[in-house]
Amino acid sequence: MDEIDKKLLDITQNGLPMVSRPFLALAEKLKIEEREVIYRLESLKNKGYIRRMGGVFDSKKLGYCSTLCAISVPKNKVEYVSKVVNSYDEITHNYIRDHTYNMWFTIIAPSRERIEEIMTAIKKEGEVLDMIDLPAVRRFKVKASFKLSEV
Template structure:
């Protein structure tokens, strides 16, 4: 990641400008053109550095249900299964852990029934199951900001 990319990722994690032309504002902050900002962010997205650029809402305040789910996936199927999980728009993130239940992911959907349907779909699509669902009762992690360098 070059210095411009690192600067932009650092800014958009914590202080994305809420205004009519946010990319122009970002361009002024880092000393490049608006088009350079747009091109750079598009490149980061194509390369998988940025998965998405979107607001973060409190799901509970919007009437949504959230669960942390986990499943046992054979080592030789982890990439395949993680890809299937990641295609579900209700999945906010998924990650690997060193545990019997080695693939973990969060689901946010409009109510517990919708969460259940997503879990059933993932079980059916992957052939891995059962999925353990651990519904959120309270939030411990409020935000995540990753340190980014140009190296």
């Protein structure tokens, strides 16, 4: 990753410019071509530096429900169960932890019923014996950004 990639990540992790051509605006800021910005972002995503690019919405205000789930997965089944979990569009995060409950993921869906359908399906498809459902009682919004470039 070169310094331009680092600067591009510094800028985009806090959002894209709200203009008709956001990649052109980024290009002008970085003094490179628009197509190079697009190429670099695609390359960074393909290499795993960028997980996703998209809007962040307040799902509760939009009428959605959410929960955090924790499951115990045998080490030899982690990859398989991850694929099962990640097959649902409603899953927004999925992390492996060093704990008895070693896979944690969030579900955001239009209803509590849909969340329960997904949890039931994951238990069945992934042959998961133990799942904890942890809906939020209080929300905390933490914004993290990481300075990568030298400038």
